[in-house]
Amino acid sequence: MNEISITHILFLSTALFFIGVYGLLTRRNMITMLMAVELILNSVNINFVAFNKYLYPDNLDGLFFTIFIIAIAAAEAAVAIAIIIHIYRNHHSIDVEDNEEMKY
Amino acid sequence: MTTTKIFRAAIFLLFTLIGVAGLYFWMQIEFVAAVQIIVYVGGIVVLIIFSIFLTQQSGLEMPKATLQRKIFSCIAAICGAGLTGLLISQYGFTNNPDAVLDDSVQNIGTQMLDYEDVGFALPFEVISILLLAAMIGAIVIAMKSKVEES
Numbered sequence: 488m489n490e491i492s493i494t495h496i497l498f499l500s501t502a503l504f505f506i507g508v509y510g511l512l513t514r515r516n517m518i519t520m521l522m523a524v525e526l527i528l529n530s531v532n533i534n535f536v537a538f539n540k541y542l543y544p545d546n547l548d549g550l551f552f553t554i555f556i557i558a559i560a561a562a563e564a565a566v567a568i569a570i571i572i573h574i575y576r577n578h579h580s581i582d583v584e585d586n587e588e589m590k591y
Numbered sequence: 592m593t594t595t596k597i598f599r600a601a602i603f604l605l606f607t608l609i610g611v612a613g614l615y616f617w618m619q620i621e622f623v624a625a626v627q628i629i630v631y632v633g634g635i636v637v638l639i640i641f642s643i644f645l646t647q648q649s650g651l652e653m654p655k656a657t658l659q660r661k662i663f664s665c666i667a668a669i670c671g672a673g674l675t676g677l678l679i680s681q682y683g684f685t686n687n688p689d690a691v692l693d694d695s696v697q698n699i700g701t702q703m704l705d706y707e708d709v710g711f712a713l714p715f716e717v718i719s720i721l722l723l724a725a726m727i728g729a730i731v732i733a734m735k736s737k738v739e740e741s
Contacts, residue, residue: 573733
């Protein structure tokens with residue numbers, strides 16, 4: 488069995504990132520777009536941890552970036568879901584095509 | 592290609608996040624894996640599922656994306672993935688296996704609250720203020736319409 492190097496982990500995080508981008512571009516439901524953003528943030532976290540583990544193991548900067556990104560993602564999800572619920576109460580729809588009065 | 596049931600999408604997201612946590616376990620970064628499981632699987636996915644229940648019927652199917660949007664998104668994602676994969680495969684990372692990452696919880700805690708050379712005390716404080724602000728903001732935004740109605 489071959490050794491799994493950092494390149495394979497980076498391929499995996501690339502795939503995860505662009506699956507998230509595809510979801511963000513095709514979906515028009517706000518909650519599923521939020522899920523796609525979570526996928527993108529997760530791929531960035533994998534990159535930070537892999538670089539810290541394999542290339543610069545003498546300090547812990549990547550781990551701290553990952554922990555802070557997870558904290559910010561939690562805050563972002565909470566605020567986004569509050570906004571989505573507020574929009575649903577006013578418009579009875581969470582499709583982005585139906586909520587465009589702030590467009591112009 | 593993608594599921595049209597939103598609840599199923601949330602469950603798939605749950606298993607993806609568990610898989611990422613498994614990758615962290617495989618890389619022997621146990622603390623980040625534990626934080627990933629606690630915050631994402633225990634927090635964000637549950638929040639998303641609750642908001643699905645609050646905003647629409649879980650059995651309701653979402654409308655499918657148009658074929659044109661699917662094609663152009665697929666082209667964009669594949670081009671980006673191909674370019675990034677090409678760059679990664681040609682860069683030639685050199686592993687540094689002799690040094691060992693000291694990711695014990697004691698070391699992480701000491702560095703996080705350290706204000707000396709390698710410390711992260713200032714980002715820690717900023718994150719705590721950000722979390723407080725996000726919590727207050729979420730409560731205020733979600734309460735607003737109820738106040739207006741009554």
